[in-house]
Amino acid sequence: MSDVLYLSIVSSIKEKILKGDLKPGEKLESEPQLMKIYDAGRMTIRKSLSLLSNEGYVYSVPGKGNYICKPDTDIFQFKFNKYDGLKTHIDKVKLLSVTIKDTPKGIEKKLNLEENDKIVEVVRLLSSKEQPIALEYVYFEYLPNQPVIEDMLKFANYLKPLEEKLAFVLDKTLEIGIELPNEELKNKLEFQDNEPLFKIMETIKNTSTKKIVQYTIFYIRPKYLSLKASLPKVDKSSNIF
Amino acid sequence: MDLKDYIAELDVKNAESKTEELISQGITKGDLYEQVMKGLQIVGEKYAKQECYLADLIVSGMIAKDIFSAAHACDNNVPEFRVQGKVLIGTIYEDIHDLGKDLLIDALKNYGIEVINLGVDVPVAEFIKHAQIEKPDIIAVSCVMANSIPHIKELAQSLKDKKLLDNTKLILGGAVTHSGHIDIPHIDFMSDDLFLGLQYCQNYLTERYKLEK
Ligand code: B12
Numbered sequence: 001m002s003d004v005l006y007l008s009i010v011s012s013i014k015e016k017i018l019k020g021d022l023k024p025g026e027k028l029e030s031e032p033q034l035m036k037i038y039d040a041g042r043m044t045i046r047k048s049l050s051l052l053s054n055e056g057y058v059y060s061v062p063g064k065g066n067y068i069c070k071p072d073t074d075i076f077q078f079k080f081n082k083y084d085g086l087k088t089h090i091d092k093v094k095l096l097s098v099t100i101k102d103t104p105k106g107i108e109k110k111l112n113l114e115e116n117d118k119i120v121e122v123v124r125l126l127s128s129k130e131q132p133i134a135l136e137y138v139y140f141e142y143l144p145n146q147p148v149i150e151d152m153l154k155f156a157n158y159l160k161p162l163e164e165k166l167a168f169v170l171d172k173t174l175e176i177g178i179e180l181p182n183e184e185l186k187n188k189l190e191f192q193d194n195e196p197l198f199k200i201m202e203t204i205k206n207t208s209t210k211k212i213v214q215y216t217i218f219y220i221r222p223k224y225l226s227l228k229a230s231l232p233k234v235d236k237s238s239n240i241f
Numbered sequence: 242m243d244l245k246d247y248i249a250e251l252d253v254k255n256a257e258s259k260t261e262e263l264i265s266q267g268i269t270k271g272d273l274y275e276q277v278m279k280g281l282q283i284v285g286e287k288y289a290k291q292e293c294y295l296a297d298l299i300v301s302g303m304i305a306k307d308i309f310s311a312a313h314a315c316d317n318n319v320p321e322f323r324v325q326g327k328v329l330i331g332t333i334y335e336d337i338h339d340l341g342k343d344l345l346i347d348a349l350k351n352y353g354i355e356v357i358n359l360g361v362d363v364p365v366a367e368f369i370k371h372a373q374i375e376k377p378d379i380i381a382v383s384c385v386m387a388n389s390i391p392h393i394k395e396l397a398q399s400l401k402d403k404k405l406l407d408n409t410k411l412i413l414g415g416a417v418t419h420s421g422h423i424d425i426p427h428i429d430f431m432s433d434d435l436f437l438g439l440q441y442c443q444n445y446l447t448e449r450y451k452l453e454k
Contacts, residue, residue, distance in 0.1 A: 097337055097361060100299045118303075120296060142296055144251055149295040 009038050009048040017057055017068055024070040028058060076229035080174060082136070082200065087224050088128040096123040096188070098149060100142050107139055110203060110215045118142040122152060125188060132189050134220040140213065169208045175201040176227070185219055198225055244273075248280025248304050249287070251297055256280075260308045270351065273312055274436060277305045302340035309347035323353035326446035329377035331359030331368060332415075333384045334392040341415050341435065342383035348439045354446065365396045372405045378449060379442055380409055385416040390423060397427045410445060414438050 016022045029037065034045045049066055052058045060066045083090060103111065103119045111119065119139050126134040140148060179199045186192065200218040205211070244263060247256035263273065284301040287293045328349055332342050339361045346356050357375055359367060372380060380400070384393055393413060400406050412430040417423060419433045430441045 095337060097339075098295075098299065100296060100303055118300065120299075142300065144297060144300075145293055146296070147294040149299075 005038070005040055006044045006047045006051070009034075009040065009045065010051050012038075013048070013052060014057060022068050024068050026068050027064075028066040028068065030065055071231070073231065075232060077232045078227055078229035080200075080227070082134070082202075082218050082220075083126075086128075086133070086220070087226060088133065090126045090128055090133070092127040092130075094125045094127065095153070096125055098122050107215065110201075111139060111141060111212045112210075113141060120148060122149075128224070133224045134218060135185060135188050136219075137217040139215045141211075166206065169206055170213070171205045171207045173203045173205075175203075177201075179219070181219070189219070189221065191221070195221065198222055244276040244308075245280035245283065248277065248301060248308075249283035251284070251293075251300055251304065253300075253304055253307075256304050256308065257311070260311050264312060270312065273308070274348070277308055278435070281305055299340065302344065306343055306347055309344070309351060313347065313351045324443055324446050325353075325450040326378045326442075327355040327357065327375065328379045328381055328442060329357045329359065329368075329371055329375055330381040330383070331363035332361040333382050333386075333389045333396065334362060334364045336384050336386040336389040337361045338383070338385045338415070341385070345381065345383070345414065345435055345438060348435060349442060352439075352443060354442065365392060365399055368396055369399055369403060369405070372400060372409070373403075377409060378446060380405075380411050381438070381442075382411070382413050383415040384413065384418075387417060390417060390425075393417075393425055397425050401427045412438060412441065 013022070013028070022028065028034075028049075031042060031045055031049075034040070035042060038045070049058060049060070053060065053066075056069055056071070058066050059069055079085065099121050100118050101121060103113045103117050107119065108114070108117075113119065118141075120142050122138040124136045124138070125132050126136065138152070140152075142148070177199045178196045180194055181189070181197050185197065189197075197219045198221075200216075200220070202214075202216045202218065204213045204215075206213050242255070242259075244256060244259045247259055260273075263276075281301055284293065284298055288295075288298050330342060330346060330349075332339055342358075342361075346358055349356050357371065357377065359371060368380065368382075382393055382396065384390070397411060400409075400411060406427055410429040411427055413425060413428050414432055414435070416433055418431045423431075425431070430438070432438050432441075
């Protein structure tokens with residue numbers, strides 16, 4: 001009986017929040033008041049409040065009481081995968097070059113490397129229906145006696161297994177800009193006009209070793225990519241209704 | 242340790258200082274090449290035995306290039322070494338291997354020969370265009386991909402048809418020439434040995450510009 005009760009208290013309070021009867025930042029009734037309103041025991045009320053707090057509707061200030069959360073409306077999230085999240089299907093990935101060089105200026109900071117360290121640069125052209133749509137520059141550290149390039153050539157998305165294994169220590173950041181293409185980009189992407197390109201820079205970092213695993217610059221023509229972001233949704237997997 | 246050993250160990254720092262030492266002791270170009278090539282060969286053998294990997298092989302090529310440019314910087318002002326002439330070079334279409342090509346470039350530059358490098362994956366039309374603009378004495382093509390052989394044939398035929406070989410030699414190098422079985426029209430010289438290729442260019446250009454004088 002009390003099981004069902006705590007759930008119905010949760011949905012009742014949630015409804016008040018969603019309807020705006022309870023506003024973000026407002027204080028919720030005290031525990032004894034809630035016990036009276038819902039005719040429930042202290043444990044039941046606490047169970048309801050903890051669920052509401054888990055779902056991000058309320059938070060508690062010890063010694064003061066419970067408050068309605070103020071959702072942050074400036075944080076957006078979007079899903080991004082450069083190989084299968086585009087407006088068109090990539091059917092060909094052409095390897096353009098694999099070079100090892102002294103870390104170029106600008107990149108060394110991104111990769112946390114020293115001046116004398118060497119990096120591998122892999123350039124790939126992605127096409128769809130014979131039309132080149134994106135150019136990708138991948139950088140990672142050269143480590144002697146390790147099959148770093150072999151691993152990369154074997155699988156287009158070779159970091160996937162690593163990402164799955166290290167999901168909790170890998171930290172990824174994206175930086176998105178718009179850039180006018182230089183001659184090299186225009187030639188490789190086979191277009192003449194001064195159409196700006198999306199420049200997407202992705203850094204993958206291993207937070208436990210503090211090493212940058214990989215830094216990628218991805219240039220894509222705007223007509224093949226649209227980015228749609230929304231406010232983060234409450235994690236539905238913990239939702240038991 | 243010898244220079245070749247430092248290269249084999251991919252020890253950039255020591256390879257550099259050893260090179261400086263050898264150059265200051267007046268090592269001949271032939272001997273320097275031999276050492277570098279031996280070093281590269283050891284790395285190549287290690288790679289074949291899976292004792293090292295692709296990245297290491299590429300780094301060995303990088304070290305070799307650095308050594309050649311150090312040697313180049315040193316005798317830039319020794320006129321008797323200089324050979325006149327212009328070579329247009331590139332790796333053929335659908336082939337992106339550039340280690341061998343880049344070694345040849347440095348070797349040619351070492352003799353003062355002007356080199357125009359078209360890079361890798363060079364389409365036939367691109368070779369033709371630059372052959373017309375630059376009017377090189379030699380067009381050098383590098384190729385290791387068996388699949389790209391048809392493009393070399395097309396290039397050779399096209400150069401011939403456009404009369405771009407009347408006053409220009411066409412040479413081919415890279416691992417595809419290894420078996421010696423490939424049959425390409427209008428080729429003047431073919432080898433997978435860098436030193437032989439270099440000698441060919443040197444001899445041809447020396448003769449040619451001697452006659453002109
Ligand atoms: C290094 C390497 C790469 C590197 C190249 C890096 C770079 N920046 O060049 C990377 C990782 C990019 C690469 C990629 C690929 N590679 Co690869 N690669 C090799 C490898 C291991 C060594 C080649 C090399 O650089 N050798 C050292 C140089 C110095 O030798 P060289 O090029 O023959 O040059 C010498 C001479 O020939 C001569 N020379 C060269 N050019 C010229 C020109 C003239 C005019 C003259 C006179 C002389 C001359 O001078 C040099 C010194 O003596 C070979 C296997 C092997 N062990 O040989 C495979 C190999 C060449 N690759 C191969 C393949 C299949 C590929 C890939 C398709 C693999 C993939 N699945 O993605 C890709 C894409 C290739 C493409 N489209 O071009 C095959 C080719 C098969 C074939 N015969 O057709 C090989 C033989 C491997 C194999 N056994 O399968 N590769």
